[in-house]
Amino acid sequence: MPVTADSSPAPVFAPCSGPVGPDALTLHTGPDRVVRMGEWQVMSTTARLETARLDHPERGDVGLPAALPPLRIGPLEIASPVVLAPMAGITNRAFRRLCREYGTARSSGATSLYVSEMITSRALVERNELTMRLIEHDLDESPRSTQLYSVDPVTTAAAVRILVSEDRADHIDLNFGCPVPKVTRRGGGGALPWKRELFRSIVAAAVREASPYDVPVTVKMRMGIDPEHQTYLDAGRLARDAGAAAVALHARTVAQAYSGVADWSAIARLKEAVTDIPVLGNGDIWSAEDALAMVAATGCDGVVVGRGCLGRPWLFADLAAAFAGRPERAQPTLGEVVDTLRRHAGYLVDFYDDEVKGCRDIRKHIAWYLKGFPAGSEIRNGLALVDSLAALDDLVGGLDRAAPWPGEPAEGQRGRAGNPRHVVLPEGWLDSRDLTPAQQALVAEAEESVSGG
Numbered sequence: 267m268p269v270t271a272d273s274s275p276a277p278v279f280a281p282c283s284g285p286v287g288p289d290a291l292t293l294h295t296g297p298d299r300v301v302r303m304g305e306w307q308v309m310s311t312t313a314r315l316e317t318a319r320l321d322h323p324e325r326g327d328v329g330l331p332a333a334l335p336p337l338r339i340g341p342l343e344i345a346s347p348v349v350l351a352p353m354a355g356i357t358n359r360a361f362r363r364l365c366r367e368y369g370t371a372r373s374s375g376a377t378s379l380y381v382s383e384m385i386t387s388r389a390l391v392e393r394n395e396l397t398m399r400l401i402e403h404d405l406d407e408s409p410r411s412t413q414l415y416s417v418d419p420v421t422t423a424a425a426v427r428i429l430v431s432e433d434r435a436d437h438i439d440l441n442f443g444c445p446v447p448k449v450t451r452r453g454g455g456g457a458l459p460w461k462r463e464l465f466r467s468i469v470a471a472a473v474r475e476a477s478p479y480d481v482p483v484t485v486k487m488r489m490g491i492d493p494e495h496q497t498y499l500d501a502g503r504l505a506r507d508a509g510a511a512a513v514a515l516h517a518r519t520v521a522q523a524y525s526g527v528a529d530w531s532a533i534a535r536l537k538e539a540v541t542d543i544p545v546l547g548n549g550d551i552w553s554a555e556d557a558l559a560m561v562a563a564t565g566c567d568g569v570v571v572g573r574g575c576l577g578r579p580w581l582f583a584d585l586a587a588a589f590a591g592r593p594e595r596a597q598p599t600l601g602e603v604v605d606t607l608r609r610h611a612g613y614l615v616d617f618y619d620d621e622v623k624g625c626r627d628i629r630k631h632i633a634w635y636l637k638g639f640p641a642g643s644e645i646r647n648g649l650a651l652v653d654s655l656a657a658l659d660d661l662v663g664g665l666d667r668a669a670p671w672p673g674e675p676a677e678g679q680r681g682r683a684g685n686p687r688h689v690v691l692p693e694g695w696l697d698s699r700d701l702t703p704a705q706q707a708l709v710a711e712a713e714e715s716v717s718g719g
């Protein structure tokens with residue numbers, strides 16, 4: 267059942283206009299470059315793009331992107347070409363609501379696409395209680411987007427049938443990027459597109475069930491298993507031929523997990539290979555300038571933003587402004603950040619219908635919200651154990667609400683990073699791109715205990 271949203275508007279923070287003076291902070295934007303914080307704040311988009319180019323020369327020439335037309339995903343028109351990446355344990359109804367509030371606050375109501383965290387097809391078919399909660403959307407959420415993780419066409423079809431015939435989704439995304447060893451060990455997630463026919467049949471089954479209801483199906487994938495076993499160009503074409511309405515590429519291999527730098531040139535290559543449906547780029551967008559830089563460098567039709575918005579849902583206000591060609595960027599004070607954190611906690615309590623569960627969930631977001639701000643270890647430690655809204659209010663009451671946006675310490679990478687890993691695969695998985703009967707049986711088990719891509 268859709269749930270009523272709190273209609274209180276998201277605050278729109280003052281546009282950035284920091285001082286350029288001797289006390290201004292410095293911003294390290296590359297090995298040899300230091301930009302004074304005040305300068306960064308007043309930089310034009312062009313200058314920030316230039317800075318992005320100097321930071322990442324491997325990403326090629328970065329120029330100003332042409333104004334992007336609305337993103338068309340099947341019958342859906344997404345006015346601002348921005349997608350909230352599905353993130354397990356994060357992009358539930360509560361977090362999506364928060365991001366949507368910021369996304370619309372700066373964009374004259376322009377929509378972006380906010381994808382649910384991944385749910386497994388099997389759990390949906392079994393109508394698992396938690397899964398049924400995870401597929402809920404707010405009453406005003408439009409389009410209602412749900413991501414499915416699947417390993418076989420039959421269960422995929424049954425899960426999609428539930429979503430569309432019961433009018434529970436307007437968009438379905440299929441996850442083929444999960445790098446978790448317990449999933450790839452059985453051939454699921456990011457390992458699956460290696461088996462071309464299995465991949466194609468899953469996408470085709472989802473499209474077959476969804477298209478009578480005019481619900482578009484999209485595919486989210488990685489570049490491949492490792493540099494020697496890339497799948498994304500093949501998979502992009504197969505997905506298009508099977509009727510997918512768009513493909514999104516997280517420009518890393520499974521072996522990279524979240525380490526290193528996303529290879530945006532792969533997004534450009536996918537865009538060249540798949541010309542008749544939108545290609546969405548994903549990986550390492552930490553700011554609106556990064557999003558513009560990705561579009562400029564790759565020609566992608568839209569951007570998918572994951573870790574960059576952790577503890578920073580107002581990034582969607584920046585993205586909406588950037589894609590509308592406007593320069594303002596949010597630079598909230600600590601007081602404004604705390605108000606956002608508090609609102610997030612309240613939404614989580616509403617989502618779980620349980621104050622303790624909601625407060626436990628907000629704990630993992632706290633370090634992201636406070637990144638770079640002055641907050642003593644006593645308050646941080648207390649927040650890491652918070653179990654009621656009253657205790658949360660009490661603790662944040664001890665923070666200096668007037669503390670200004672700290673600049674660089676609050677920017678940049680956040681969330682998972684980690685190291686490259688050896689990808690664990692079923693025996694003989696890489697020997698052929700077709701599935702053996704033994705592998706087929708193993709893949710069927712790959713849907714158990716998965717957690718994100």
Ligand SMILES: Cc1cc2nc3c(=O)[nH]c(=O)nc-3n(C[C@H](O)[C@H](O)[C@H](O)COP(=O)(O)O)c2cc1C
Nearest residue numbers: 351352353354384441516549550571572573718719
């Ligand atoms: C905590 C977390 C959970 C994730 N869960 C999912 C998921 O459920 N489905 C999915 O397709 N990708 C998932 N991802 C991957 C992201 O959608 C995204 O592809 C990845 O983080 C790269 O984008 P970024 O650099 O903008 O973070 C997850 C990532 C993180 C950090």
